[in-house]
Amino acid sequence: MISVIEVYNVVKDIANKDQKGFVTPKVFNSLAGVAQDAVFSEILSELSGAANIKLRNLDSSGGESIYRGVLDDLSEYKKELLIETKGGSNVYGSSCLFLKPVDFYKLISIQLNDDARTQAELVYSSEKISHILSSRLSAPTESYPVALVSRDIEVFPTDITQIVMNYYRQPQSVYITNTGDFFAGDIDETSKPRISTLSNNIDEEGLFAIDPFNSRNFDLPKKYINELVGEICKLIGVRLRDQVLSGFGANETQDK
Numbered sequence: 001m002i003s004v005i006e007v008y009n010v011v012k013d014i015a016n017k018d019q020k021g022f023v024t025p026k027v028f029n030s031l032a033g034v035a036q037d038a039v040f041s042e043i044l045s046e047l048s049g050a051a052n053i054k055l056r057n058l059d060s061s062g063g064e065s066i067y068r069g070v071l072d073d074l075s076e077y078k079k080e081l082l083i084e085t086k087g088g089s090n091v092y093g094s095s096c097l098f099l100k101p102v103d104f105y106k107l108i109s110i111q112l113n114d115d116a117r118t119q120a121e122l123v124y125s126s127e128k129i130s131h132i133l134s135s136r137l138s139a140p141t142e143s144y145p146v147a148l149v150s151r152d153i154e155v156f157p158t159d160i161t162q163i164v165m166n167y168y169r170q171p172q173s174v175y176i177t178n179t180g181d182f183f184a185g186d187i188d189e190t191s192k193p194r195i196s197t198l199s200n201n202i203d204e205e206g207l208f209a210i211d212p213f214n215s216r217n218f219d220l221p222k223k224y225i226n227e228l229v230g231e232i233c234k235l236i237g238v239r240l241r242d243q244v245l246s247g248f249g250a251n252e253t254q255d256k
Contacts (some may be wrong), residue, residue: 001174002218002225004193025195033192035231040171046070077168085161096160098153103169110147113162120145173216193218
């Protein structure tokens with residue numbers, strides 16, 4: 001978890017360093033979610049690179065493992081969800097359609113809800129699924145199910161009514177203080193990170209008091225704070241047409 005107040009103060013100080021302009025909470029909030037998504041996308045990209053290092057036997061062991069480190073970072077976003085079919089039919093005939101969760105970001109695997117947790121083969125091409133369904137040798141069965149991944153998830157054979165989806169969720173935001181039924185550190189699934197002020201005017205400049213009860217922290221590991229600050233500075237630099245600020249942001253996101 002990264003403090004939204006800490007990031008805001010750092011970004012504000014950098015942007016104000018050469019009197020280029022004051023970063024209001026409104027401007028910051030408009031960029032915070034975009035920057036967070038960019039950093040999260042980079043973390044997922046690091047997983048592929050770390051896996052390649054591991055396959056080449058160049059990775060360290062134990063706590064020094066790069067691959068294990070990225071998996072640890074992503075473990076906070078990994079979810080397993082039992083999903084019921086919504087029914088429906090398409091050009092393939094009656095099929096089992098499953099909706100992706102609202103917080104869906106990237107699919108990991110699909111399994112049947114049976115004792116063996118039978119894994120489905122993932123297919124992303126309608127041409128390929130047509131070939132599979134028309135083949136006597138590769139036709140899907142409950143022992144060898146196939147899932148077509150598109151806007152929805154279509155699982156074959158068509159009498160499957162439940163699946164277990166493993167996926168990475170979208171990063172959202174984190175409660176700073178205890179609020180209602182939620183505790184500090186809980187995920188707020190309804191909002192992106194934001195700064196809130198006691199005056200309810202997030203577009204004001206100068207001195208103001210931050211409202212921690214309605215502010216939300218970033219939903220990212222603490223170690224990525226430099227990358228996050230860099231992403232926001234890049235976005236603000238583009239907005240202000242400030243090459244110095246954009247250059248600072250680019251350096252921060254590249255120097256990992």
